[in-house]
Amino acid sequence: MLKSCHCCGLIHQVPKLQHDERAQCTRCDSVIDQPKNRNRSQARTAAAAVAAMALFPAAVMLPILEVEQLGHHHQSSILGGIVELYKTGSFLVATVILLFSIVFPLFKILALVELSWLCLMRQRHRTWTYRLMEQIGKWSMMDVMLLALLVMLIKLSGIVQFHFGPALIAFVLCVSMSMISAICFDPHAIWETP
Amino acid sequence: MNTPPPPSNATKNASETPDSKEVFPIATVKNLAEVSAHFRTRLWWITLFCVLVSLGLFWYSRQGSGELIAIDFDDSYGLKPEDRLKFHGVEIGAVEKIELNPTRDGVVVHVRMTTQSRSLASEGARFWIVRPSISLDSIQGLDTILGAKYLAIDPSPTGAKFASQFQGLDSAPIVPPREGALEITLDAKARGGLESNAPILFRGFRIGRVVQVGFASDARSVQARCAIDPEYRDLIRKNSKFWNRSGWRLDVGLTGIQLDADTLAQMFTGGIEVATPTEPDKNVGTGHRFKLYDKPEKEWDQWQPSLAHGEALNRIASKMPQPIRLALRWQERSFGFRRNQQRAGWCLPLDDGRVLCLSEQINAPSTALPDSVQFELAGLTLAANQLSMPSGPVSPESLASSSSRFSTLESLPTETMRWPVTMVSAKLPDQVCDVIVAHPDASSVLAIDAARLSIRNSDWLIDDMVTIGRDYHGLPVVSAASSQVIGLLSIQNNTRTIVAP
Numbered sequence: 279m280l281k282s283c284h285c286c287g288l289i290h291q292v293p294k295l296q297h298d299e300r301a302q303c304t305r306c307d308s309v310i311d312q313p314k315n316r317n318r319s320q321a322r323t324a325a326a327a328v329a330a331m332a333l334f335p336a337a338v339m340l341p342i343l344e345v346e347q348l349g350h351h352h353q354s355s356i357l358g359g360i361v362e363l364y365k366t367g368s369f370l371v372a373t374v375i376l377l378f379s380i381v382f383p384l385f386k387i388l389a390l391v392e393l394s395w396l397c398l399m400r401q402r403h404r405t406w407t408y409r410l411m412e413q414i415g416k417w418s419m420m421d422v423m424l425l426a427l428l429v430m431l432i433k434l435s436g437i438v439q440f441h442f443g444p445a446l447i448a449f450v451l452c453v454s455m456s457m458i459s460a461i462c463f464d465p466h467a468i469w470e471t472p
Numbered sequence: 473m474n475t476p477p478p479p480s481n482a483t484k485n486a487s488e489t490p491d492s493k494e495v496f497p498i499a500t501v502k503n504l505a506e507v508s509a510h511f512r513t514r515l516w517w518i519t520l521f522c523v524l525v526s527l528g529l530f531w532y533s534r535q536g537s538g539e540l541i542a543i544d545f546d547d548s549y550g551l552k553p554e555d556r557l558k559f560h561g562v563e564i565g566a567v568e569k570i571e572l573n574p575t576r577d578g579v580v581v582h583v584r585m586t587t588q589s590r591s592l593a594s595e596g597a598r599f600w601i602v603r604p605s606i607s608l609d610s611i612q613g614l615d616t617i618l619g620a621k622y623l624a625i626d627p628s629p630t631g632a633k634f635a636s637q638f639q640g641l642d643s644a645p646i647v648p649p650r651e652g653a654l655e656i657t658l659d660a661k662a663r664g665g666l667e668s669n670a671p672i673l674f675r676g677f678r679i680g681r682v683v684q685v686g687f688a689s690d691a692r693s694v695q696a697r698c699a700i701d702p703e704y705r706d707l708i709r710k711n712s713k714f715w716n717r718s719g720w721r722l723d724v725g726l727t728g729i730q731l732d733a734d735t736l737a738q739m740f741t742g743g744i745e746v747a748t749p750t751e752p753d754k755n756v757g758t759g760h761r762f763k764l765y766d767k768p769e770k771e772w773d774q775w776q777p778s779l780a781h782g783e784a785l786n787r788i789a790s791k792m793p794q795p796i797r798l799a800l801r802w803q804e805r806s807f808g809f810r811r812n813q814q815r816a817g818w819c820l821p822l823d824d825g826r827v828l829c830l831s832e833q834i835n836a837p838s839t840a841l842p843d844s845v846q847f848e849l850a851g852l853t854l855a856a857n858q859l860s861m862p863s864g865p866v867s868p869e870s871l872a873s874s875s876s877r878f879s880t881l882e883s884l885p886t887e888t889m890r891w892p893v894t895m896v897s898a899k900l901p902d903q904v905c906d907v908i909v910a911h912p913d914a915s916s917v918l919a920i921d922a923a924r925l926s927i928r929n930s931d932w933l934i935d936d937m938v939t940i941g942r943d944y945h946g947l948p949v950v951s952a953a954s955s956q957v958i959g960l961l962s963i964q965n966n967t968r969t970i971v972a973p
Contacts, residue, residue, distance in 0.1 A: 318513055325515035329522035336526040340533050352554055444529040451522055458515075 281310050311466070319464040324394035326459035330387045333452035338380060341443035355445055356380065382418035383456065386411060390459045408465060415460070538587035540568065543623075545640040548579045549601045550621050557583050557599075557623040564589035567623065581640070583623065593635065596628030600641040652702035653680070656756065658744065660694045660764035664716045671743045672698055673717070679704035682744065696764065698744070708746065708760075710753035713772055715765040717745045747772045793910040793948045793957055794889035795820045796850050798829055802836040803844035810841070817946030819849060820910075820957065823890040826877040828973055830946050830960055834859065834878055850884045875960050875973050891948070896957045899972045904932060906952035907970070909944060909961055918944070919952070925970070932959070934968040948973075 281292045283303035292301045292311055300312035341353040354362065356379060363372035389411035393404060548570050557565035565585040573580045585593055602624045624644070660666070663685060672680040680700035688695045700708055745768065798819040803810045819829035827849070836845045836856070845856040860879050904925040909918040924935040934940070945963045949970050950956065959970040 321511045321513035322515045324511060325513055325519045329519040332519070332523040333526045336529045340529055444533050448526055448529050451525060455518075455522060 283308050283310055319462050320394050322462035323390055323459050323464075326455045326462060327387055327390035327394060330452050330455035330459060331391060333448045333455065334384060334387060336448035337445050337452045340445035340448065342445035342449060344441040344443055346439040346441070353443065355443070356449075378417055382414050386415045386418045387456050387459070389414075390456070390463060393463065394459075418456075538565075538585045538590050539593065539634070539636065541565075541583050541585060541593050541636045541638060543581045543583060543599045543638040543640045544573060544578055545581060545601065546578045546642060548581065549603050551581060551601055551623070552621075555622055557585070557625060558602075559589070559592060559625050559627065564592060564625070565623075581623070590634065592625060592627040593638075594628050595633050595635045597635075597638060598626040598641055599638055600624055600644050602644070652705075654700040654702070654705035654708060654756070655683075655758045656698050656700065656708065657759070657761045658696040658698060658714055658764040659688070659761060660696065660716065661766070663694050664766070666694075666696055666716065666744070672700065672714075673743055673745050674704065674707050674747070676745075679707060679746075696744070706755060707748060708756055709748050710756055710760075712746055712748040712752075712756075712762065713765065713768070714744055714746045714762050715768045715772075717743050747775050749775050792908070793820050793891045793950060794912050795910060795947055796888065796912070797848075798827075798833050798946065799848040800833055800836060801844075801846045801848065802840035804837075804839050805841060810844075813840070816943070818944075818948075819946060820948045820960075821850075821884055821888050821890045822877070822893050822896065824893045826879045827884075828875060828877050828891075828896065828948070828957075828960070830962055830971070831874045831876040833946055834861065834876055849880075850888055852880070852884070854880060875971055891957065895955070896973050897951075897954075900930070900932060900959055900970065901951065907958065908950045908952055909940075910948050910950055910957075911944075928969070930972065931962075932970040934970065938968070940968055 279292050279294075280289055281301075282289045283306060285308040286303060286306045288303060288305045290301070290303065290310060295301060295311060295313050297313055300314070301310040302308065303310055338356045341355050341358075343354055345352045345354075356375075360372050360376050360380070363375070389407050392407055393411070551567060551570060553567050553569050555567045556563045557567070563586075565583045568582045568584045570579055570581050572578075600623070602622050666682060666685050668682055668684050670682040671678045672682065680698055682696050683699050684697040686695055686697075687693075744764065747768070795818040798817055800815040802813050804813050805811075815833060817830060817833045819827050819833060821827050834847070843855075847854045847856070847859060858880060861876070904922045904927060906922050907920050907925070909920065911918065918940065920934060920938055924938050925932045926935070927933075940961070940963065942963055944961055947961045948957045949959045949961055951958045957973055959972055962969050962971050
């Protein structure tokens with residue numbers, strides 16, 4: 279079977295591997311194929327994706343930030359913030375945030391769950407899902423938003439008082455779980471069967 | 473797509489039997505354990521943990537929110553949702569929403585209480601919106617000029633039923649006068665800028681406040697109901713003069729401009745000044761009426777009465793005698809056994825080096841074994857010969873109803889508070905008066921009203937109504953009026969007497 283190294287691109291002939299063997303690139307020593315990991319990667323992807331999915335509602339719906347400015351309190355969740363933006367008329371900003379921090383991440387997580395349940399799908403559907411996930415995953419900005427929150431905390435800490443709400447824990451865990459899930463996912467598993 | 477057909481546990485695996493003409497696929501057979509192994513990883517534990525965290529967070533965020541209550545106000549005064557409900561400065565709830573009431577003559581503020589503070593919102597609780605105000609005794613709510621307004625609560629006594637509907641107050645409730653305060657009424661021709669809570673000043677010192685200002689019933693004068701703090705009620709006498717001190721006075725003269733204002737708050741609210749003549753009259757009782765003058769007369773400023781202010785129990789501890797423990801120990805022989813006996817009481821060290829105490833405190837009974845008599849005071853243990861007794865024999869019957877002064881050969885510790893001899897009267901006054909039983913523990917100091925005292929022979933007898941602990945035996949008794957030590961308290965089988973020092 280011909281396989282290219284995903285690191286340096288050199289194409290190898292990969293012999294049929296035993297369960298306790300792995301194939302390495304001759305040029306850069308990256309692992310090209312490891313049958314033992316193939317199953318495990320699916321299981322890990324599934325586990326992490328399900329965890330991210332469980333945390334997602336908590337991260338989006340619970341109050342994430344409590345701002346106290348000169349005695350005025352304001353508590354907002356991500357979803358509540360988007361609704362407020364819509365109400366104040368900033369449709370564009372609200373839509374952008376809605377897409378990039380709720381719709382796309384949610385889709386990515388769902389797609390990962392689906393892909394890790396490979397055995398339940400037909401292959402054509404699987405590749406289609408994978409392509410869509412690859413495209414949309416780029417626009418899933420949950421992790422970036424976390425960074426933005428931290429930057430805001432540092433920048434505004436003198437003027438207003440911040441208290442993080444319970445959603446922050448869910449949010450951080452959700453981001454890390456979806457990242458773990460994406461890292462564990464091995465696209466080769468779509469085409470190759472154990 | 474040019475990929476091979478997807479073989480999986482439930483897919484068609486096109487392997488044909490050699491002899492068969494019909495092309496029926498044979499299902500792939502898979503071990504069930506193998507299928508489940510497909511999804512086996514330790515990461516599922518983390519998934520479980522994440523699910524629990526998620527559920528826990530939802531549960532947690534529901535926790536803080538308690539009962540929803542509605543409060544009616546005439547005006548919201550800029551209160552906004554998410555503003556806080558505070559009690560003693562602690563947040564106990566938050567405004568959830570504010571809306572007009574159905575009849576549109578006010579607003580309804582919905583407040584979400586925290587679960588712990590549920591009991592505060594019970595029947596009779598009063599709510600008001602704290603906003604900046606300089607119309608009162610002090611400048612209040614300054615923090616709300618820039619910051620958020622907040623709701624304040626004056627909870628009802630504990631045990632009241634929970635309620636969810638309240639009528640809010642327009643402003644902070646009038647604080648009722650303190651227990652024991654002297655309530656008097658001042659009659660004035662005009663209001664003259666008086667507000668409730670305006671201070672009442674004696675030599676510029678705040679001794680009370682105006683509780684309420686209103687018309688007299690026939691509208692011929694303005695009446696100010698005032699409360700004098702209990703510790704200053706002795707300063708107000710029948711011949712005291714009150715005048716309105718309307719904030720500030722600007723004097724422009726040759727020497728320059730002089731601005732007269734006592735306190736900033738007074739500048740805005742005004743106040744009432746009071747003076748008592750150098751020869752003060754009798755005390756007044758609650759309900760007494762005074763005239764409120766517009767301005768003081770010249771000589772009122774010169775009055776310098778010496779008044780014992782401060783309520784009997786609020787006397788400064790250092791001005792009270794500091795008695796110390798005195799124990800007399802001796803041994804007696806009864807039925808052939810030596811038995812330890814003791815008499816415990818109090819004594820008062822005087823500044824001439826002697827110690828004042830009841831005679832029986834230093835005279836052991838005649839049955840005492842010689843050389844077994846000991847005294848204990850101020851951490852010292854003294855034998856009988858280390859005490860110089862007063863000269864002259866004392867008859868045993870009068871031991872309990874007489875006092876003695878002795879001096880010790882060994883000096884008492886220097887930190888012992890000594891009471892000036894000049895502040896000890898020679899005998900009991902001719903008339904009973906209000907007295908205070910001094911005690912080193914300020915909270916144990918006892919006041920006895922003159923009405924509870926009666927003269928019996930040479931002593932004063934204390935009424936049975938007064939409860940006095942047995943361990944008060946020997947404590948010095950101070951006159952409330954002159955603050956002199958006028959006697960010692962003696963407790964003998966349920967008869968409590970005050971004996972001359």
